Amino acid sequence: MRISQLEAIAAQGGGIALWGWGREGRAAYEAIRSRLPALPLTLLCSADEADQARALGDAHLRVETQVTATVLSAYAVIVKSPGISPYGDEAVAAAAQGTRFIGGTALWFAERADPGGTARNTICVTGTKGKSTTTALLAHLLRAGGHVTGLVGNIGLPLLEVLDPPVEPEFWAVELSSYQTGDVAASGTQPHVAVALNIFPEHLDWHGSHERYIADKLTLLTQAAPHVAVLNAADPILSTLSLPGSSVHWFNEPRGWHLREDALYRGDAFVMDTLGLPLPGRHNRSNLCAVLAALEALGLDAVALAPHAASFRPLPNRLQTLGTRDGVTFVNDSISTTPYASLAALDVFRGRRVALLVGGHDRGLPWEEFAAEMRAWAPAAIITMGQNGPRIHDLLRPVAGEAGFSLLAARDLAEAMALGIAALDGEGVLLLSPGAPSFGAYRDYVARGRDFARLAGYDPDSISAIPGLGIA
Template sequence: MSDAVPPRPDPTALGRHDSWAGVRAVVAGFGTSGAAAVDNLLHLGAEVTALAEGAAPSILERAELLEVLGARIELHTGATSALPDDTDLLVVSPGFPPDAPLLVQARARAVPVWGEVELAWRLRDPDHPAPWLCVTGTNGKTTTVQMLDSILRAAGLRSVAAGNVGLPLTEAVMDPEPYDVIAVELSSFQLHYTDSMSAESAVVLNVAEDHLDWYDEAAGRGGMDAYAADKGRIYERVSRACVYNVADPTTEHLVREADVIEGARAIGFTLGTPGVGMLGVVDDILADRAFVEQRRDSAAELCTIEDLASPAPHFVANALAAAALARAHGISARAVRDGLRSFRPDGHRIATVAVHDEVTWVDDSKATNPHAAASSLSAFEPVVWVAGGLAKGARFEDLVRSWGGRLRGAVLIGRDRDVIADALSRHAPDVPVILVDSGETDGVDGADRTDPEDLMDRVVAAAAELARAGDTVLLAPGCASMDQFANYGARGDAFAAAVRARIAGQEA
């Protein structure tokens, strides 16, 4: 009788129709995508340990559910740093930077490290492998993916928006009723942990400063170069079209550097007149000179700017990118038009809250970095700009240099408001600035608390002091929200509520 230990199963050799029995998988972080990874690995027969930090009610509730499903749960009060013995696979949340202790241990032990996106790609049904049309970029990802999904549905396809928005990708690929195509939003973090994905077509919408805390150059994480390189991973192994932004040379450079499948095309999109092989705008018409036979001397009309929910330049650019991915998939110009006509963006994206006394109040709370805020500022003039929050290491000099001339004034909030104030003082010193403090009060546990309603009431009052007839008061913070609000949605809701309350008070 042999005492030889049987070899451990190799998860890199397994797929959807294989038994994962005996695979010891660790899932680090069980947010929405992590919980989906746990669920589906258990379904395949793997032994799963789920790790998470903290004891927030949402974490405890999800932990209880995953335990019922059969996962082993480990909750830590500090950094999750100990990789369990005999781990065969680590599926990591995008929030973990590459130098996190857990990942360092995995690499030292030659344990494969995947993100949920990589797991999903490997679990696609080989009999019905729905193609992925993938979108990344510093800004506009969610809007573009939702536009694309709207177009695909208008064409009669069973489509879903998944990934960084909508359905977790593992749930999408494991659906018993296969999708015809999947519109996939991917963050740079997700792409960092993705190695084998081969999108049918993909786009990098833009590349600008963001998440420089995660890519901290001082910590050896590569800075902006590493951030851009992770964005560019979306083009690797593309089979049909690499779509890039003509106005952003970095995106074209990433296409040139990509190792694609032979026959894949480079397709540009521009707010100007399109050249051959591009989509663009001609006399307020979105036009296709890439996917028509006579593209050297003609173009296909897709829709007009009036057909879109917003004429803002960044919104039009997103529509062109979505149209390019759809056209590469073979979608008709009519379905592109119908899908874009019917699309309405989620809340907190250039949403008009009210127009009162000739002042327009706009909620773009989803503008959580300087590039997104700049896109918003480009759509309005003159502007009273409401900004601030957590800057995540980003700077505002370029934004103020480019758009400071549009500002009637600025109302600044949040932990990093001084970063914006300094940029304004250097590059737009004549713009009046009002700093609104957080209005912190003592909570029942002795901790500081910010009252969002009180804060936004004071913000709106300050903005009203600066605004004149014909102005736009624009909430485009350029920063994350978590220093004062639960999320960007809560920030936008508080702003809208304060605007409406002020108007109601004036009309009473």
């Protein structure tokens, strides 16, 4: 659906609403107003946000703070923010009455469609973990090759904020969360390339079940029908996909881009060593293979571009080393929101003394596999915290006795850090890789990472900027 179609729907008596007034919601408002300044709109938001919206002085904007199935059903189209699930009871009831829910991602892709229905030179990246670093690395290598590239999407720049860019990029590197992948299909527009890294249980509170999470994640591939799909052959779910409408390029398999120990290969040809790259963890170096496969799918010389990975600047909150004080190295992996991410973070520091901080908002993800892994290899100490901290602690208690690591419980991040520093006794890594969202204690993972930096004695502003965001 293009933005211009909203005017026709309104002219036929169908109401148009925005649901959510965060950054994505404000971007949707500005994009619609840039094309349709007099379109009657209703904003559905919280009472606190309502005052901000009314202060705009928009005579064609009505603000509503009560969101019920009846309220939602009054609108033909609702442009919702990504964090709002379409699977809530009210939204499901409204959809059954004919209300159509779309997101800003759908509007952006529809606006970029060429006459054949393709968003040319868009490279969409998704996956449970690693998608932000992969998208940023993709943009970095494209720019190193002299191509003006937009680094946008879930990584920190809503697509609708670059609806009408001052400079048209040659390529768009677009990170998509599982909240947004379905919007690409809903737009009716084919992405040029879609990259899928991996799939683990995540965001079950939004999707409702693991099965629906997988289905929603795969929508980018199975329904949006990209011209080229770049898939991880080592992922048990992705490796079984059949995509007859797409040309499939595999990575992490011997005929394509893959790693042998720390060496990067293209088929049987050695390309370079990856151990010294600024990509902490084997999983991040493995995702370099995804980037290079995507570059080949665009018709570019990936072998020539690969060495430019050495000048990549790592992203904040992703295995980010802040520094060392009194023998303790502080590592901020606040973006870690699954137990699998915590395991990957621990693997980076295997062989070193580590105090791991885990726990946060409880979305019901299973921690049994994490606990089982701790029997074979565990850090010096694990400190649990947050809403699901007690559940994780109970799972780990018998394991700690067998494996011989210290298991401690904290009320909050500050106490967890103090316990971790004491457990390290002047030597090792204090690793924040919580394996859970931050909601309740913090607004988001960025705020949690900033507080970790502050408590460790570092300037939060200096560690928070995302290098290369936007068009360059």
